[in-house]
Amino acid sequence: MFDTQLAAAQRDIAAHFEKVLSGLDDVPVTRAMAHATDGGKRLRGFLVLESARLHGIGSAQAIWPATAIEALHAYSLVHDDLPCMDDDDLRRGAPTVHVKWDEATAVLAGDALQSLAFELAADPRIGGADVRATLVTTLAQAAGAQGMVLGQALDIAAETADAPLTLEEITTLQQGKTGALIAWSAMAGARMAGADVAPLAAYATAIGLAFQIADDILDVEGDAATVGKATGKDIAAGKATFVSILGLDGAKSRAKALVESACDALSIYQGKADTLRETARFVIARKT
Amino acid sequence: MFDTQLAAAQRDIAAHFEKVLSGLDDVPVTRAMAHATDGGKRLRGFLVLESARLHGIGSAQAIWPATAIEALHAYSLVHDDLPCMDDDDLRRGAPTVHVKWDEATAVLAGDALQSLAFELAADPRIGGADVRATLVTTLAQAAGAQGMVLGQALDIAAETADAPLTLEEITTLQQGKTGALIAWSAMAGARMAGADVAPLAAYATAIGLAFQIADDILDVEGDAATVGKATGKDIAAGKATFVSILGLDGAKSRAKALVESACDALSIYQGKADTLRETARFVIARKT
Numbered sequence: 190m191f192d193t194q195l196a197a198a199q200r201d202i203a204a205h206f207e208k209v210l211s212g213l214d215d216v217p218v219t220r221a222m223a224h225a226t227d228g229g230k231r232l233r234g235f236l237v238l239e240s241a242r243l244h245g246i247g248s249a250q251a252i253w254p255a256t257a258i259e260a261l262h263a264y265s266l267v268h269d270d271l272p273c274m275d276d277d278d279l280r281r282g283a284p285t286v287h288v289k290w291d292e293a294t295a296v297l298a299g300d301a302l303q304s305l306a307f308e309l310a311a312d313p314r315i316g317g318a319d320v321r322a323t324l325v326t327t328l329a330q331a332a333g334a335q336g337m338v339l340g341q342a343l344d345i346a347a348e349t350a351d352a353p354l355t356l357e358e359i360t361t362l363q364q365g366k367t368g369a370l371i372a373w374s375a376m377a378g379a380r381m382a383g384a385d386v387a388p389l390a391a392y393a394t395a396i397g398l399a400f401q402i403a404d405d406i407l408d409v410e411g412d413a414a415t416v417g418k419a420t421g422k423d424i425a426a427g428k429a430t431f432v433s434i435l436g437l438d439g440a441k442s443r444a445k446a447l448v449e450s451a452c453d454a455l456s457i458y459q460g461k462a463d464t465l466r467e468t469a470r471f472v473i474a475r476k477t
Numbered sequence: 478m479f480d481t482q483l484a485a486a487q488r489d490i491a492a493h494f495e496k497v498l499s500g501l502d503d504v505p506v507t508r509a510m511a512h513a514t515d516g517g518k519r520l521r522g523f524l525v526l527e528s529a530r531l532h533g534i535g536s537a538q539a540i541w542p543a544t545a546i547e548a549l550h551a552y553s554l555v556h557d558d559l560p561c562m563d564d565d566d567l568r569r570g571a572p573t574v575h576v577k578w579d580e581a582t583a584v585l586a587g588d589a590l591q592s593l594a595f596e597l598a599a600d601p602r603i604g605g606a607d608v609r610a611t612l613v614t615t616l617a618q619a620a621g622a623q624g625m626v627l628g629q630a631l632d633i634a635a636e637t638a639d640a641p642l643t644l645e646e647i648t649t650l651q652q653g654k655t656g657a658l659i660a661w662s663a664m665a666g667a668r669m670a671g672a673d674v675a676p677l678a679a680y681a682t683a684i685g686l687a688f689q690i691a692d693d694i695l696d697v698e699g700d701a702a703t704v705g706k707a708t709g710k711d712i713a714a715g716k717a718t719f720v721s722i723l724g725l726d727g728a729k730s731r732a733k734a735l736v737e738s739a740c741d742a743l744s745i746y747q748g749k750a751d752t753l754r755e756t757a758r759f760v761i762a763r764k765t
Contacts, residue, residue, distance in 0.1 A: 213622045213623060213627075214622070214623075214627060216627070216630050216631070216634065217630065217634070218622060218626060218627070218630040219622050219630075222622065264588075265588075268584050268585075268588060271580075271584060273579070273580035273581045273584060274581050274584065291561070292559075292561035293561045293562050293633055294630075294633075296556050296559060296561060296562065296584065297556075297626050297629055297630055297633075299588075300552075300553075300556060300587075300588075300591065300620075300621075300626055301620075301621045301622040301626040303588065303591050303592070304591070304617045304618075304620040304621030304622070304626065305617070305621055305622070307595045307613055307616075307617045308613075308614060308617035308618060308621065310613075311599075311610050311613040311614045311617065312614070313610075313614075317606070318605070318606035318607040318609070318610040319606040321606070321610045321613075322599050322601075322606040322609045322610050322613070325595055325596075325598075325599040325609075325610070325613050326596060326599045326600070326601075328595075329592045329593070329595045329596035329599065330592075330596060332588075332589075332592040333588075333589045333592030333593050333596065334501045334502070334506060334507050334510065334589040334592070334593070335501060335502075336592075338506060338585050338588055338589040338592065339501075339502060339504070339506070341585055342504050342505065342506040342507075342582075342585055343504070345581055345582075345585075346504065346505070
C-alpha cells in the first residue's frame, strides 16, 4: 500500500518535471537539469502530496509545491557534489552533473533549478496568492542562510574544527542541512489549507532527525551500489556523526524512538495520517 | 540631481542589506554574502525604486524588491566569477568571494543570495499577496533557464562554437544574460501598482541592450582600475561582441539610438519619468 502510493507519487513528480522542463530551450544546462531531477526517493515531494491530501487538497494543486521542493533538493545535490564541495562522482547510481558535463554546467543547472523551485512554488494553479506567497517565503527561509545553506556551511566548518562536533552541534547542523526542507515539505499541506502547522512541524522535526541518523547508519552499513552514492566517507574523513557519538546500536534505537514520537505527533489526524506514519517508518528502513 | 538620487538609492539599499543580513548567523558564508552585496552601481535596484515612484509607490514598499534584485544580481556575479566560469579575481575593485574565502563559500554564498532574493521579493511589507506572488514568478522566470541562466549558458557555448556569433545571436544572448533582470527591475513599479507594464518593458529592452553595448565598449576602452574588474578580456578570448561586429563608432551610435528610443517609450509618463530618462543616459555614459 505505502510502496504503491510512493511509486505513484514518484511517477507523478517525474511526469510533472518532464512537462515543466520540456518548455525550456534544449541546451546542455537544461539537459543537466533533467538529469539532476531524474530518479531519487522523492521523499520531500511525497510529504507535500500526503500532507496536502490529509487536508483534502488534491494533487492537481499539490503537485506544484511537490515538484518545487524536489527541484530545490536537486539543486542542492548538484552543488553539493561539486569538486569544491563534497567532490562526488556518483549520485542516484548515475554520474553527477559536473562529471557528465562540466563544472560550469553544474553551477548553472543548480542555479536554474533553484529559480525553477520558486517559480513552481508560486504557480497560480496552487491556489490563492496568500498561500503561494507564504509557500515562497517559507521555502526561501528553509533554503537559505537560516536553513539549508547554514547547515552546509556548518558542515564545512566542522571539517577544519579543532574538536569533533558534539551531539547538540550535529543536531543543529542537521536541522539546517536536511531538516529544513523536510519540515517545509511536511508542513506544506497545512499551509495550503490554512490549518495549524504545529502537529506536522513536530512530526517533521522528528523524521528529519531520524532521516539524518539513518543516513549516518547507511554510510557505515550500506554499500555504494545499493545506496547509489559513495559510502564510508564520514569515517574516512574522521567526521563526527550520530553513529560515531551514539554508537551503531544507540543510533538505531534513537532513530526508532524519533519515529514513534513522529507518529504520536499526528494523533489529532487519527487514522487519516497513517500514510505519513508509514513514511516515518520508511525513513529509517530505507536502503538508499 | 540624478547623481544625488542614485547616491541616495545606493545608501538606502546598502542600509537595507545591512538590516537584512545582520539577522543571520555570523559564519564565513554570511560574511561573504555581505561582501558580495557591498558596493556596485545598484542600477537594478534604482530602476525598481524609480519605476515604483513613477506609480506613486514609496521606498518603504519598493526597497524590498529593490534589494531582492540586487541580491539576485550579486549571486550571479559571485557564481560568474568562479574559476570554472569566468575565473575573475577582481570585482567592484575588491577580491572576488572565492579569492577572499574559497570556492565552496562562493558557491554557498551565491546560493543563499538567490534564496534571499526570493524571500525579499515575497516580503509582506511590499503589499498585497497577488503583487508579491507576481513579483516572485516573474523574478524566477527572469533568473532561470528562460532568462539569465540561459544567457550565461549561450555565452559559454559561444566560447567553443565553430563560428563567431552573429548580431542576432549576441542580442538573444544579452537579452537573457543582462536584459532579463534589467527588464524585471524597470517593470517592478508597474507590477506593484497593477499598471500596464508595456511602456516600461519597451524602455527596459532598449536600455538593457544599450547597457550591454556599453559594457562591450568599456571592455575595449576602460582600464581595470576604473572599471573595477578585468578589461580587454573579450578581445583576448576572441569573443564576438557588439564592438567586434559593429565597430567602436557603430556600437556607440547604436547605444545612443537605443537610449533615445528608451526615452521615447516613456512618453505616456511625460515629465514624471525624467529620472528614468536620465538613467538611460547614465547607462551608456558610465565608466564602471
